[in-house]
Amino acid sequence: MARVYNWQLGREMSYWYPESRPQRQFAAVFDTNKCIACQTCTLACKTTWTSGKGQEYMLWNNVESKPYGSYPLAYDVKLLDMLEGQRWSGSKYSGQTIFESAPAGERVLGWRPEEQDYSYPNVGEDDCAGQVDHGALVTIPHMNWFFYLARICNHCTYPACLASCPRGSIYKRQEDGIVLVDQSRCRGYQECVRGCPYKKVYFNPMTGTSEKCIACYPKMEQGIQPQCFVNCIGKIRMAGYLSKPDQARPDNPIDYLVHVKKLALPLFPQFGLEPNVYYIPPVHAPLSFNEQLFGPGAGAAMKMYRTAATDMDLAGLLCLFGSSEMVMSKWRRQGEMVSGLDDKGTELVKVPLREPVHVRPGVDPKLQIIRTNCP
Secondary structure, three states, X not given: OEEEEEOOOOEEEEEOOOOOOOOOEEEEEEEHHHOOOOOHHXXXXXXXXXXXXXXXXXXXXXXXXXXOOOOOOXXXXXXXXXXXXXOEEOOEEOOOOOOOOOOOOOOOOOOOOOHHHHOOOOOOOOOXXXXXXXXXXXXXXXXXXXXXEEEOOOOOOOOHHHHHOOOOOEEEOOOOOOEEEOOOOXXXXXXXXXXXXXXXXXXXXXXXXXXEOOOOHHXXXXXXXXXXXXXXXXXXXXXXXXXXXHHOOOOOHHHHHHHHOOOOEEOOHHHOOOOOEEEEOOOOOOHHXXXXXHOOOHHHHHHHHHXXXXXXXXXXXXXXXXXXXXXXXXXXXXXOEEEEEOOOOOEEEEEEOOOOOOOOOOEEOOOOEEOOOOO
């Protein structure tokens, strides 16, 4: 096995192929605090990509309620149990990744879901942690909590699906880092399904090949964000390209949130894949749970989000989420206005840091009548 550097773990790790980062890396940031689980993203993806035969159970995008929701069933807790927890020494991961803990003769520590594991896409939906007895009033801070976690393929820097495939049918595009399946080479061994810890590779029994999220690369090539992003009702998503930590640009919105502010964190970094979808942790979930999902930086990120209103740059950038269907490679704030720009510096959208407020008087001065709300 080769030795590669995983900056999310703060150390080198073992991987089956030498380090080969793409020219630029597709990445995304999801704000979990704004997700309302309307599943518009899920339906946008399904109607676009997975409406055919053999794809009925495929949800390249799904939204699950944590702590009890998961699709497929228990995809995360099973692997966490196999890893026997996680160990961090500050910001450095001192435990083993799924590559380093793989049994002899196997490339990746993993498991393959059964058919019934895919039968409950809404399991745990809106189920809260903690018991509410006799209609007890929930107080703040939350005694009982849950939050929505939207998931797509992470298009990892060190994909487990790619490492697992004995046919070499999974590859990572050099131009944008998007991970794809070459179905002409795939023979349906399903080792990719077994290897992916996020279970975002699916087997199509009608074609006998594997399929997965493609990050809507035909749209990304035109500078347009993926379907699940542009259709998001809660405006929780932003897609773009991520730099290496030592090459981070503050005017790149993804770099700013991930590297500069460290507000957006990877999902289960301890697995060792260096995933490229990042999450702003939910501020009402317990710190211990957030650290299990997002690593040791969760506490600082939660504190930063709670005080974001006092940071005009951060608050302004958060205002850009969902403001344009185009990929915003750059951003800037000028006073109370925030702009998103493309690669060439052309302004794509401009939004106010604060929405204007107009207060209508209770009495109409012209008609001399009292205004009332109509049912």
